[in-house]
Ligand SMILES: NC(=O)C1=CN([C@@H]2O[C@H](COP(=O)(O)OP(=O)(O)OC[C@H]3O[C@@H](n4cnc5c(N)ncnc54)[C@H](OP(=O)(O)O)[C@@H]3O)[C@@H](O)[C@H]2O)C=CC1
């Protein structure tokens with residue numbers, strides 16, 4: 001076997017970070033050489049000779065972490081949410097025209113969730129209506145979820161490509177928020193319920209029928225096979241990649 005990839009985890013003591021550390025330690029081709037959490041010194045990544053980091057921290061700190069990694073030529077596989085177009089553009093600027101590092105931003109690393117998004121985009125042109133319900137644990141940092149925002153963007157693009165207009169909705173809303181958030185013209189509804197992990201339904205509707213596509217992450221271990229896939233691919237993909245589906249063959 002060739003040398004193992006030297007991996008550092010940012011957010012190592014967090015809910016997902018802990019699972020990622022376990023997975024990196026357990027895989028035959030990766031080696032966990034640094035664990036960094038809030039209050040630790042990020043320079044530890046350099047001291048430990050990290051080649052690629054995994055970041056599951058917080059939307060407020062992830063950009064500083066990535067700037068450090070890019071400046072030091074360290075590849076990054078990022079699960080942390082909060083990436084809008086402005087942030088992606090900023091990352092492209094830091095990476096420059098001849099990037100040394102690869103950065104993967106993935107709104108969701110679970111294979112089922114990626115397929116759910118893929119199927120929703122494929123189905124969207126066939127239905128007049130489409131709305132998203134995302135359901136998460138109440139300790140989640142942000143709403144709507146990164147997955148819901150990405151799904152809405154994919155559905156909106158599929159509808160645009162198919163020449164579809166706005167969705168039917170004659171409601172006059174009497175209470176703010178009653179119809180959820182408008183993300184690229186797609187309504188997104190968020191639930192925060194103790195006991196849940198990460199779940200999403202896409203409800204599509206046409207004349208006399210509905211199609212519901214649902215995904216459930218029942219355990220945070222669901223994110224780790226995708227993280228390992230990202231680590232194995234990122235060293236050969238300098239520059240910015242958005243979405244793990246770019247490293248999977250979805251047919
Ligand atoms: N893309 C995907 O597949 C998934 C993405 N996520 C996203 O990942 C992020 C983390 O989620 P989750 O694990 O549930 O959150 P947690 O709050 O459980 O974990 C985040 C960890 O990062 C630590 N942290 C804060 N600041 C820094 C810093 N500057 N450097 C290093 N570590 C830091 C936190 O410490 P402290 O608590 O002391 O602040 C905490 O231990 C969220 O944005 C979430 O939405 C989650 C699941 C899947």
Ligand SMILES: O=C(O)C1=N[C@H](C(=O)O)C[C@H](O)C1
Pocket residue numbers: 081107108136140141144145146147148197198199
């Ligand atoms: O915070 C979480 O838990 C999750 N965050 C990601 C998101 O915002 O989409 C991925 C998954 O839904 C779990």
